[in-house]
Every structure is written in structure tokens, then in C-alpha cells.
Amino acid sequence: MVQELAEVDEIIAKYGGDKSAIIQVLLDIQREHRWLSKGVLKEVSQKLEVPLSQIYHLATFYKAFGLIPKGRHSVLVCLGTACQVRGAPRLLDKVIETLKIRPSETSADMRFSLDTVNCLGCCALGPVLVVDEEYHGKPSTKEIQEITTARE
Structure with a gap:
């Protein structure tokens, strides 16, 4: 989990911690990990200072995101x-x-x-x-x- 969160932090840093890039951040995380875990969503929430409920809203609204592990x-x-x-x-x-x-x-x-x-x-x-x-x-x-x- 520590390595996963470090990778998430790198992705967020790539966008300069910009809240307006939240969808791209989530897409990059999804591409890298094949799903968005609860721990990852909490990390994004804290780092971007966006309420967790708003991140869940995005993650459940768009079909591109998955909240359960996907195959390789x-x-x-x-x-x-x-x-x-x-x-x-x-x-x-x-x-x-x-x-x-x-x-x-x-x-x-x-x-x-x-x-x-x-x-x-x-x-x-x-x-x-x-x-x-x-x-x-x-x-x-x-x-x-x-x-x-x-x-x-």
C-alpha cells in the first residue's frame, strides 16, 4: 500500500497538485493500478484537498473508473x-x-x-x-x- 500511495503522489505531482486535473489524476491512477481503491481515493482527497464524497461521485459516475480490482x-x-x-x-x-x-x-x-x-x-x-x-x-x-x- 505504501508503494501504491507513493505512485499516487507522483501522479498528483505530475499535475502540480491542481484540483482541476482531478479526472486526469484518477484516469492515470486507474490506468496504472486497474482500479481505484478506498485508500487511493482517500490519498487523492487529502492531497488535492477535495472532499472524499466528491471524488466518489466522480469515480462512480464515469464508466472509465472502477472501484473493484480488474484483471491485467x-x-x-x-x-x-x-x-x-x-x-x-x-x-x-x-x-x-x-x-x-x-x-x-x-x-x-x-x-x-x-x-x-x-x-x-x-x-x-x-x-x-x-x-x-x-x-x-x-x-x-x-x-x-x-x-x-x-x-x-
């Missing part, structure tokens, strides 16, 4: 209209079968977190699977297994 690898399946029409439900079923977790879950080994999104803005590729910000259009079951196996 992020897996997203688009369920937007175009992807739905092109087979997103079948893609999601294949991903669930491969990873052995459901949307909003993280694998027991903390390797993968699976989530769904409403639209990724790349409808022509649909259905779309995103693994660690890498986009894959119309992946087959074999490709899903290869993509996930290649990550640790």
Missing part, C-alpha cells in the same frame, strides 16, 4: 446495434466460453476482466472484440483463443 487484460465486446445485427450475442457467448467469466467479472487469476459496451464507433468491423485496446473485427472462436492465449 481488459476484454470488451461491443453490443451496439450494428454489432448486434452482425452477431455480437454469439461473439459474447464464445468469449464467455473461452474465458470462463461473464460480463462485469474478473477471472480468479486476475488475468482477464470482461465487459460489454454499447458502441465502439467502428460499426463496419462488427461484431467487435477489444482486448487491451486492440480491436478485432469478426473474430472466429480460434482467433479468440489465440488472442487470449497470447496474453500471459
